[in-house]
Amino acid sequence: MSIDLTFPVPPFGLSGSAFTLTPVEGSEGLFTLVGDGSRLFLLDAAVHLPAYEPVLSTAQVDVLGLTAPEDAMLLVVANPAAEGTTVNLLAPVVVNARTSVGAQLILEDQDFPLRAELARR
Numbered sequence: 001m002s003i004d005l006t007f008p009v010p011p012f013g014l015s016g017s018a019f020t021l022t023p024v025e026g027s028e029g030l031f032t033l034v035g036d037g038s039r040l041f042l043l044d045a046a047v048h049l050p051a052y053e054p055v056l057s058t059a060q061v062d063v064l065g066l067t068a069p070e071d072a073m074l075l076v077v078a079n080p081a082a083e084g085t086t087v088n089l090l091a092p093v094v095v096n097a098r099t100s101v102g103a104q105l106i107l108e109d110q111d112f113p114l115r116a117e118l119a120r121r
Helices: 058-064
Strands: 003-006 018-023 030-035 038-044 072-079 086-096 101-104
Touching (some): 003 101, 038 086, 058 086, 058 101
Antiparallel strands (some): 003 018, 030 038, 038 072, 072 086, 086 101
């Protein structure tokens, strides 16, 4: 089931404010984020990176209108390549599951890599 999302500021490298998040059939926790002719692959961190627990600032929580941690869907941008897939842990995409508002956030004062190798499962 696809979800229509609104981004007050588009994810890096994309334009517009309306996007569709769609699960990739046969791949648990893998999504495409499509908008304005461009696409990103996103992984559900809860499925693929259960130990990944970034801390959002108060301003970031406010932008998304989050009132409870369980309302936040935490996704990371995946970059598939022939030599392996990397994920961006420094700038996750967070979606408010109640309001369908999303944002790609830059984590401040946290030691996460921009390109972390994704271990095969």
